[in-house]
Amino acid sequence: MSRGRVVIFGWADSVHVQRWAQGLAGRGFDITVISVGGEPIEGIPTIIYQRGGKLGYLRYARRAVSDTQQIKPDLVHCHYAYGFGLWTLLLKFQPTIVSVWGSDVVNISSVSRFIVRRALSLATAITATGEFLRGAVADLLPTASAKTVVIPFGVTPPEQIEPLPAGPVRLCFLKEHRAIYGPDILIEAFALARRQIQDLRLTLAGSGDMMEQLRRRIDSLGLSDAVEFPGFIERSQLVSFLSSHHILVMPSRMESFGVAALEASVCARPVIATKVGGIPEVVRDGRTGVLVPAGEIEPLAEAIVRLAGDRNEMTRLGLAGYQFVKEKYRWEDNLDQMCDLYDRLIRDAKKNPVL
Secondary structure, three states: OOOEEEEEEOOOOOHHHHHHHHHHHHOOEEEEEEEEOOOOOOOOOEEEEOOOHHHHHHHOHHHHHHHHHHHOOOEEEEEOOOOOHHHHHHHOOOOEEEEOOOOOOOOOOHHHHHHHHHHHHHOOEEEEOOHHHHHHHHHHOHHHHHHEEEOOOOEOOOOOOOOOOOOOOEEEEEOOOOHHHOHHHHHHHHHHHHOOOOOOEEEEEOOOOOHHHHHHHHHHOOOHHHEEEEEOOOHHHHHHHHHOOOEEEEOOOOOOOOHHHHHHHOOOOOEEEEOOOOHHHHOOEOOOEEEEOOOOHHHHHHHHHHHHOOHHHHHHHHHHHHHHHHHHOEHHHHHHHHHHHHHHHHHHHHHOOOO
């Protein structure tokens, strides 16, 4: 028996939306995703509108409302308070959950601020992945604090963890190649660190608009033989990819949460990251990794040299990270939290229907 019909507004090509949709469907909810762009999600009814630039969300708002009304959901879940939040404003449906992602509530324009505040005010409940984002919601709309719930986007522990590989220390970067995530800072810090540890290696996974710029800089520094660009790493390959490295480096200039850090920690790999946004929630300085100031090359290089030169410390931090994630960020536990929220909102709406 279905636990309820749910429409999710979100990007079908986002791994976050995919995992929530499939996970919740596996727990007995009838999930339909309505997206702008992307491909159908396996096993999930997916309605996809063609991308339409910055006005795409506005262009498809009425169509999204009509499609949602035909489904007759028990609950609507909006992922990203700005773009898809427009649809919830027009839909005027209860109960509605709005999940904030970071860039929709942090350092936003006045126009975005108006739309997001309205979406948050009309939401029945709001979810945030951590305390940093819950604080950002409160800054935008203090009255939303009482209905904001922290539900992390956790990870699944592997059946077994692999010991650190033998041979040269291998660092990895697992984000889009965009300035906000600091791959340019990492390359400069890596070049400095190589002066002290000459056989250090770096893998820059992912892709993005900085890739060619990064390649040119690596060539100019004479690091081509020490740096790899494997492209996007499929989720099914994440554990083996991370396990083949020693340290994950996250030099982000801004980060609202930091799922990549959890992925590394659950593989018992320590993390060197910047002390910004929600990162300190998922990387405990001196316990599961090392935190450094954002945008600074030398402190990052020093942290790389210090940790890469101490295999015992790498092992200690990695194992502590594994335990930390198992205790606080298990995906199955986060699914339980979201299911409980869905059940409560659907039950309350049926007890008190909006006339």
